[in-house]
Structures are given as C-alpha cells and as structure tokens.
Amino acid sequence: MKFLHYCTTVLFCIALICCVANAWDWTGDIVFEDNFDGTSLDLNKWEYQETCGGEFGPGNLQCYTRNNVAVQNGNLVITARQERMEDKNFTSGRVRQRNVGFTYGAYVVRARFSRGDHLWPALWLLNLNTDCRYEEIDMAEYRGQRADSNKLIMAAHWGKAYNQIKSTYTTGTTPEDLSLGFHEYAVLWVPSKIEWYFDRQKYFEASLTNGTFTSDPNILPCRGGPTPYTDPSNFIFNIAVGGSFFSQYPPMDPSTWTKPTLEIDWVRVYQE
Numbered sequence: 001m002k003f004l005h006y007c008t009t010v011l012f013c014i015a016l017i018c019c020v021a022n023a024w025d026w027t028g029d030i031v032f033e034d035n036f037d038g039t040s041l042d043l044n045k046w047e048y049q050e051t052c053g054g055e056f057g058p059g060n061l062q063c064y065t066r067n068n069v070a071v072q073n074g075n076l077v078i079t080a081r082q083e084r085m086e087d088k089n090f091t092s093g094r095v096r097q098r099n100v101g102f103t104y105g106a107y108v109v110r111a112r113f114s115r116g117d118h119l120w121p122a123l124w125l126l127n128l129n130t131d132c133r134y135e136e137i138d139m140a141e142y143r144g145q146r147a148d149s150n151k152l153i154m155a156a157h158w159g160k161a162y163n164q165i166k167s168t169y170t171t172g173t174t175p176e177d178l179s180l181g182f183h184e185y186a187v188l189w190v191p192s193k194i195e196w197y198f199d200r201q202k203y204f205e206a207s208l209t210n211g212t213f214t215s216d217p218n219i220l221p222c223r224g225g226p227t228p229y230t231d232p233s234n235f236i237f238n239i240a241v242g243g244s245f246f247s248q249y250p251p252m253d254p255s256t257w258t259k260p261t262l263e264i265d266w267v268r269v270y271q272e
C-alpha cells in the first residue's frame with residue numbers, strides 16, 4: 001500500500017512537471033476584461049465597425065452591421081446571415097475594443113468558432129494608429145469548412161501598411177472540432193517574441209529580434225523605429241464571409257451554414 005502510494009505520488013509529480021513545462025499560466029494584473037454577462041455590448045469597451053467594404057475586406061462578401069452582434073447567455077455572439085444589403089448578399093458583425101490599447105502582455109480569449117463554408121471567424125489584434133505603421137497579430141483564424149474543423153491559423157503581419165507587410169504564420173492541428181466547444185486562444189507578446197497558445201499549449205512563435213519582419217527595407221514602417229510590434233494594439237472580433245482566404249476551396253454552399261456564429265465567453269489582457 002505504501003509502495004502504491006509512493007508510485008501514485010511520483011506519477012502525479014511527473015505529470016505536474018510535464019504540464020508546467022508545456023503550458024502557460026497567465027500572470028500579472030488583468031488590465032482589461034469583459035465577461036459578456038449583460039444583455040448588450042458595453043459601448044465603453046467596444047465599438048461596432050459597420051461597413052460594406054473599403055478597408056474592412058473589399059474582397060469579402062459581407063456587410064458588417066450592429067444587428068449581427070448580440071450579448072446573450074453570457075457570450076458575445078456574432079452571427080453571419082444570408083441576406084442582401086447594398087451590393088452584398090451576406091451580413092455579419094465586427095467589433096473592436098475602444099478607448100484603450102496595450103503594448104505587450106498576455107491576450108486571452110475563450111471562444112467557439114462557426115461552422116459553414118466560407119465563414120472566416122477571427123480573433124485578432126491591430127495597432128490603434130495604422131498611419132505608416134501596420135502591426136497585426138492574428139491570435140486565431142478559422143475556416144468554417146467541415147474538412148478544416150480542427151485547423152487553427154495563427155499569423156503576424158507587420159510593416160508599412162496593410163498591403164506592405166512581412167508575414168509569418170502557421171496552420172496548427174488541434175485535437176478538437178473548434179466549432180463544437182469553447183477553447184482558450186491566447187498570445188503572449190513580449191519584446192523579444194510573440195507566442196501563440198491553444199488551451200494553454202504553445203503552438204507557434206515569431207521572433208521579434210531575428211529579422212523575420214525587418215529583412216525587406218521596402219516594407220519598414222515610416223513611423224516609429226524598426227523594432228517590430230511596439231505600438232499599442234487592441235482586439236477585433238469578426239466573422240468575414242468569403243474572399244481570397246477561400247480561393248483554393250470549392251464554391252460556397254450556404255446549406256452548410258449549420259452554426260454561423262462566433263461566440264466569445266470572455267476576454268482578458270494581463271500585464272506584468
């Protein structure tokens with residue numbers, strides 16, 4: 001019995017060491033938080049981004065409207081719909097954090113993605129002032145195609161403007177269908193690197209010091225120094241519909257839209 005107890009303890013310790021080594025416990029102070037527990041979007045923390053084109057996805061098929069954004073059952077819910085608006089055949093929602101942005105820290109979002117062809121839910125960060133300096137961190141992007149149900153896209157785009165950037169990205173394979181359950185998506189952004197986490201396991205990293213972003217002098221920002229990712233940034237959450245992200249995929253069949261929603265349970269920013 002004593003031996004068995006000893007074994008159990010050792011195994012427990014090994015398990016603990018293994019998980020501590022691979023996982024991340026978010027530390028520091030929570031400097032921003034929303035648990036979406038009310039019945040409407042807190043407009044002190046968020047703004048609707050409503051447009052049918054322009055900067056927000058000229059190649060996409062949706063208009064963004066506030067009618068497609070709700071807070072209910074403890075979640076922020078963004079819904080894509082097949083309905084005409086202006087010259088588009090689909091509507092969807094996009095919100096951005098307002099009044100505040102942060103440089104560095106742990107950015108954590110608990111969310112569930114959509115299911116349906118050509119639905120493109122995204123949790124991302126963008127610098128507040130993109131004049132002459134563009135800093136985008138895609139915490140998590142997803143394609144609603146059933147064949148891609150376990151695929152998680154993580155990316156960083158940095159440079160002079162949205163179309164003059166250096167990019168690094170990966171497609172990770174997760175153990176789950178990301179439309180079926182809630183998961184924790186996070187980036188840890190420190191001066192030397194950005195790391196991407198899925199359910200507290202590290203999936204990807206980008207160095208901010210080894211030239212990944214700065215090797216092409218033509219795309220360097222014309223505001224601020226040549227060090228990547230130094231601007232204050234904040235959250236954007238949306239579902240885009242269609243566009244170049246799906247150019248390698250068969251045409252959309254809207255009957256596959258069995259769950260055209262992105263649900264966000266909570267969001268936090270931690271800083272040391």
Ligand SMILES: *[C@@H]1O[C@H](CO)[C@@H](O)[C@H](O)[C@H]1NC(C)=O
Pocket residue numbers: 087088089
């Ligand atoms: C919207 O759908 C109509 C048919 O209902 C089609 O003629 C039109 O080209 C579509 N618009 C776009 C932007 O795809």
Ligand SMILES: *[C@@H]1O[C@H](CO)[C@@H](O)[C@H](O)[C@H]1NC(C)=O
Pocket residue numbers: 193205206207210211212
């Ligand atoms: C920079 O570091 C990243 C990992 O953070 C690595 O994947 C990449 O190959 C490195 N690039 C160079 C040019 O060393």
